[in-house]
């Protein structure tokens with residue numbers, strides 16, 4: 001049987017059935033799911049199957065020609081060639097591979113995902129010994145595009161990419177997820193109030209938080225990219241009370257990378273010489289790129305760049321508005337560099353932070369050492385041992401310049417939080433957002 005014959009096994013939607021209602025022979029994946037000890041044993045079978053059937057067997061791909069599952073109607077959590085059954089354990093013995101990790105990407109048919117998914121599949125994010133299952137979340141609107149993305153993943157022949165599945169129901173797609181990269185969100189259209197954007201996207205992230213709470217791994221790490229990402233992350237974590245709030249991040253790494261680039265340009269050095277850059281606060285035009293604690297070649301930036309006016313005004317504004325300038329030039333928002341920054345953000349959590357350095361991430365304020373309002377998602381300096389967790393960095397100086405600006409971005413996030421109270425279980429929403437509040441991509 002050729003791969004071409006095997007490949008077009010797709011489905012448009014699936015439902016969850018109690019295990020006793022299913023006559024499905026279990027695939028390697030199903031057995032794995034059962035072994036993880038779910039409280040209620042379930043297998044899933046699709047509606048609207050479009051692939052044909054053939055006998056099933058579990059075998060190592062090292063020796064096997066791909067085989068179709070016995071009854072495709074019972075083999076749904078896969079796309080095309082990823083429906084091949086295999087025994088990863090047999091390969092693990094010879095290749096010393098780690099256990100498969102399940103990574104969810106929402107907005108998987110969007111621009112950012114189109115860059116990110118291929119980086120995840122290549123091994124450059126989690127390592128060359130880390131097989132990966134990609135779970136792509138889309139919508140009815142994007143379903144065909146999702147199939148297209150899955151086809152491109154098939155055709156890329158990545159050795160580490162062992163499962164790809166597509167779906168529109170977060171309760172299915174998030175099952176046992178160990179990483180959730182939440183990118184899908186409605187873009188702010190012309191004339192749309194920020195409060196409306198907060199509400200529309202907040203509802204998406206409230207639902208996804210509930211789904212993570214119900215079916216994801218208890219130690220899932222969540223990176224919220226879809227804007228307004230800080231408040232979306234807050235909504236998500238509030239709807240997932242069984243997952244530690246510390247596991248949720250809002251992506252501000254792109255802003256950190258942009259800040260490093262601008263400092264390198266001004267100092268006339270390559271950007272790998274710039275370290276200790278913090279983005280404080282919201283991923284919006286109130287964010288505070290910190291040049292006070294940043295270093296170039298290990299020396300405080302202010303000693304290398306003797307231009308306080310540039311640092312306080314031009315540098316700060318350039319970073320805050322970089323996304324908008326890019327949209328003016330490119331006609332769409334940053335996608336490739338955002339994907340790179342998501343990779344950087346994940347790698348910063350799964351590899352030890354270099355001695356003396358730190359990275360920025362939007363994290364839940366719970367006992368923070370900087371006096372920032374508790375119970376919001378605020379970008380701060382973090383350090384990791386490489387175990388997926390992080391600690392806040394204590395040895396930073398917050399001078400009057402930083403303090404004043406941090407207060408402004410903090411006030412914006414507190415106002416955003418009041419505006420989504422109906423989505424966080426904290427009563428009635430009251431929206432009094434500062435008028436100049438904008439996403440980095442807005443002008």
Ligand SMILES: NC(=O)C1=CN([C@@H]2O[C@H](COP(=O)(O)OP(=O)(O)OC[C@H]3O[C@@H](n4cnc5c(N)ncnc54)[C@H](OP(=O)(O)O)[C@@H]3O)[C@@H](O)[C@H]2O)C=CC1
Pocket residue numbers: 107108109110111112113137138139140141142183184185186187204224225226227228229251252253254255283333334335338
């Ligand atoms: N934090 C950061 O640093 C950055 C964040 N961003 C944000 O990331 C998000 C995604 O950007 P990008 O991939 O370029 O965007 P795209 O427009 O390419 O894709 C966004 C995806 O969001 C999904 N979506 C969910 N709900 C809606 C809706 N109501 N209307 C329309 N689309 C919806 C769509 O997928 P589907 O139909 O499958 O749901 C779509 O594919 C945006 O919110 C953007 O502002 C962008 C750059 C940097």
Ligand SMILES: O=C([O-])CC(=O)C(=O)O
Pocket residue numbers: 227254322323324333334439440441442
């Ligand atoms: O506003 C947007 O969608 C783009 C964005 O976040 C950025 O470029 O930082």
